């Protein structure tokens with residue numbers, strides 16, 4: 635069999651571990667040949683690829699951050715207009731099954747290709763952990779570990795200056811990184827996209843904490859968090875060519891608003907792409923490896939149109955149609971658990 639593999643969307647710690655596992659399993663277990671397409675879907679539109687070898691170099695990918703194939707975003711309309719080109723590239727390269735590794739966007743495209751008759755088995759990735767029908771995605775644990783360590787460090791400096799510290803973490807539509815890093819680091823409030831916040835409530839909590847003699851206030855803010863409409867105006871950033879909202883720095887704008895309303899000194903830290911860089915944690919290495927092995931097994935079982943997923947401790951297959959129907963957002967009950975530690 636000839637297997638094609640690509641990585642799409644934002645890079646994520648563990649992508650290389652999946653590629654390694656796909657190559658090693660496909661070649662070692664089944665004698666397959668594996669072609670890696672470069673820069674996400676663009677590689678299929680432009681027939682840019684590399685033959686992947688089950689060698690020493692492949693083995694060393696396990697611990698490396700990023701993706702050796704490169705990744706990119708492609709305007710979805712351009713992708714849809716290029717369906718014939720994609721099929722041609724797959725034919726020209728003799729690809730029997732395609733394994734796209736990506737987030738909800740890449741997997742939506744994979745689902746669409748499956749409906750167009752292409753044999754695909756998807757692998758979910760994202761640090762945001764917002765893909766439905768899997769308990770968790772690789773990359774999330776690494777991002778969470780980095781964010782938690784950073785917030786741990788902010789405690790001592792915030793305490794020394796009796797400051798309010800706002801920490802902006804990634805999380806476009808779902809607040810999983812914020813929720814978990816807030817819980818893990820003992821933050822005093824967490825703001826997530828699922829729960830519009832009221833600036834007066836944030837200020838009241840800050841005031842109450844300082845009035846009761848506490849030394850500092852740390853609030854974790856997901857980049858996609860929004861104020862309730864009447865609470866504060868957030869600058870508009872518009873939509874980019876890939877259909878994504880452009881963020882304008884919610885934490886920084888909230889900080890200005892807190893200083894204005896209650897005259898408390900605020901500092902803002904934006905963690906940004908640091909959360910996505912570097913080596914994956916052992917948990918993510920193991921999950922990525924298991925996803926890669928199981929995706930190849932699924933390809934050989936002819937289980938196309940599915941995505942590998944973690945359910946409890948087991949890897950299973952779920953239809954891409956189900957996995958891409960909606961995002962996995964933080965439910966109210968989970969936010970309520972975290973709220974027990976607010977203030």
Ligand SMILES: Nc1ncnc2c1ncn2[C@@H]1O[C@H](COP(=O)(O)OP(=O)(O)O)[C@@H](O)[C@H]1O
Nearest residue numbers: 642643644707708710736737738739740742743
């Ligand atoms: N509805 C769609 N139809 C076709 N292709 C899509 C669709 N949504 C996303 N894609 C493709 O998948 C790519 C990756 O999606 P994106 O949301 O940027 O990253 P991720 O895969 O990490 O979620 C997009 O640039 C686009 O080429």
Ligand SMILES: O=P(O)(O)OC[C@H]1O[C@](O)(COP(=O)(O)O)[C@@H](O)[C@@H]1O
Nearest residue numbers: 643644737759760761762804805806
């Ligand atoms: O690297 P970019 O293009 O700035 O994208 C940043 C976005 O990618 C993410 O890191 C991951 O999102 P995806 O998994 O959907 O690619 C988001 O948390 C963040 O908003």
Ligand SMILES: [Mg+2]
Nearest residue numbers: 643737738739
């Ligand atoms: Mg996406």
